[in-house]
């Protein structure tokens with residue numbers, strides 16, 4: 261982390277931050293106020309495991325009811341001031357704020373990555389993955405949710421979930437003050453990114469010249485180009501913790517938040533199949549804590565299924581193999597969908613100082629950031645999204661199948677450190693292809709597939725809760741997924757040829773990938789090779805605890821997110837999403853947390869026990 265961004269001047273300045281301006285809650289820099297805590301009670305009403313977007317919303321909304329005692333257990337630690345700097349998003353993948361998972365090797369993808377294995381980063385922090393993600397706020401297409409209902413998941417139509425998206429949102433978006441699709445008073449800040457490079461302005465203009473409409477992708481239609489909407493507050497990262505926990509932590513005596521507490525198992529009575537608490541490890545000691553009402557797993561797409569399986573809920577043969585007694589047979593961990601992407605194409609331009617470059621970060625940029633603007637407010641480099649429908653899609657015209665994510669740079673922008681390491685791109689590939697771009701203005705698009713036909717799964721290696729699950733994403737098992745990304749690459753090249761982009765001297769960067777060199781650069785076969793080489797996840801894994809009604813053999817939870825066949829146990833996070841949404845996934849997780857809070861309140865507010 262330090263080798264990348266903090267040349268000595270910046271580092272010294274940031275370490276002096278304790279005398280700089282406080283953040284929105286009057287805090288200064290590092291905080292260990294959560295670490296010191298232990299659960300103060302032996303018994304709570306609700307135990308929430310995991311403090312990502314869904315977990316933090318739940319902790320906030322359930323503790324609104326002052327007679328309910330709520331415990332939030334989080335394996336990671338609180339954020340530091342560095343987490344607040346949007347530009348540094350990629351670097352947290354090399355820190356303890358990332359669980360550090362890696363997917364299993366497969367001959368069909370990630371050819372350009374170390375050991376041909378893709379990184380599977382996941383946040384481990386108070387705030388969960390929202391503390392290390394790229395902060396893009398993006399909700400999805402009405403059809404996503406309407407299809408959940410068509411599959412038997414009552415209550416999840418777009419009309420029914422939109423109020424929950426709005427409930428969270430505190431928008432500060434220029435020109436959208438009167439939009440019915442935005443709320444301005446919710447706790448989760450959503451802003452325009454204050455900094456815009458000349459290159460992104462060219463990309464948006466060029467897209468329009470090539471027939472793409474400029475849209476609000478969180479508004480009425482989702483096909484078109486838009487500058488990014490970000491979860492930031494005055495240019496600083498807005499995480500689930502800063503939006504939903506910090507404002508209430510001192511005022512809600514009925515909410516106990518404990519960090520560095522790793523839950524290892526849900527306690528379930530095997531006879532009654534009723535959850536009654538959890539086992540967790542803190543400071544190398546094992547504890548148990550109990551609940552009267554419910555255990556709620558919000559540990560994310562990888563760890564919620566892991567905890568279910570460790571607790572005896574899963575596929576019988578698998579649990580037998582790892583010596584876990586079965587409590588309830590369910591297809592936990594199957595149905596893992598993701599938004600696989602291609603890193604590129606990349607283009608050079610004739611501008612100077614418009615691409616991101618870590619070396620640009622000097623004291624003036626830090627000062628700008630402290631005042632809420634400047635290049636450090638760029639959300640990990642992402643500046644614009646263009647949601648397109650390719651000719652490969654048989655879906656209606658308003659349902660995009662590809663997203664073009666505009667970045668004014670590449671892995672060369674930080675001299676091959678944070679971003680390359682997050683991707684696990686091999687050093688040889690970096691040296692040969694990207695290093696020559698260091699210091700030259702350039703831009704790239706990440707081409708992301710919204711509705712993959714390929715899907716994967718995860719399973720446990722053994723019954724040790726400290727061992728990683730094994731991830732088998734199976735990207736590109738279905739060749740159609742490669743072909744759709746190829747269409748996205750072609751559309752990017754078309755936009756690069758627009759008058760606005762040509763005015764910037766845009767030229768495709770045609771240094772071939774070493775392993776694709778035998779193919780003619782720019783041909784379809786070259787790009788197919790590139791797609792399987794520069795494959796990278798956009799980290800939107802969903803579906804591992806799939807929601808579906810009773811009778812759906814692929815479902816783990818019902819439409820009220822209760823684990824099928826087990827009492828007093830719910831899963832509330834993006835693992836319940838049955839099919840990948842036409843969006844990035846954090847907004848969906850906030851929405852799921854809001855909706856689940858109301859469902860849980862409806863269950864227990866009338867209940868006398």
Ligand SMILES: Cc1cc2nc3c(=O)[nH]c(=O)nc-3n(C[C@H](O)[C@H](O)[C@H](O)COP(=O)(O)OP(=O)(O)OC[C@H]3O[C@@H](n4cnc5c(N)ncnc54)[C@H](O)[C@@H]3O)c2cc1C
Nearest residue numbers: 310312335388389393394395396523560563833834844846
């Ligand atoms: C690098 C990266 C960039 C991304 N960028 C974006 C983006 O720009 N926009 C977007 O919309 N989405 C983005 N995403 C995805 C998005 O952040 C996640 O989908 C979202 O945070 C998921 O929320 P969640 O509530 O399901 O779980 P998470 O946010 O993953 O939170 C789960 C929490 O549970 C904790 N936990 C897990 N196991 C245990 C245990 N055993 N005991 C105690 N605690 C435990 C974890 O430490 C974590 O804090 C990105 C993801 C990554 C990895």
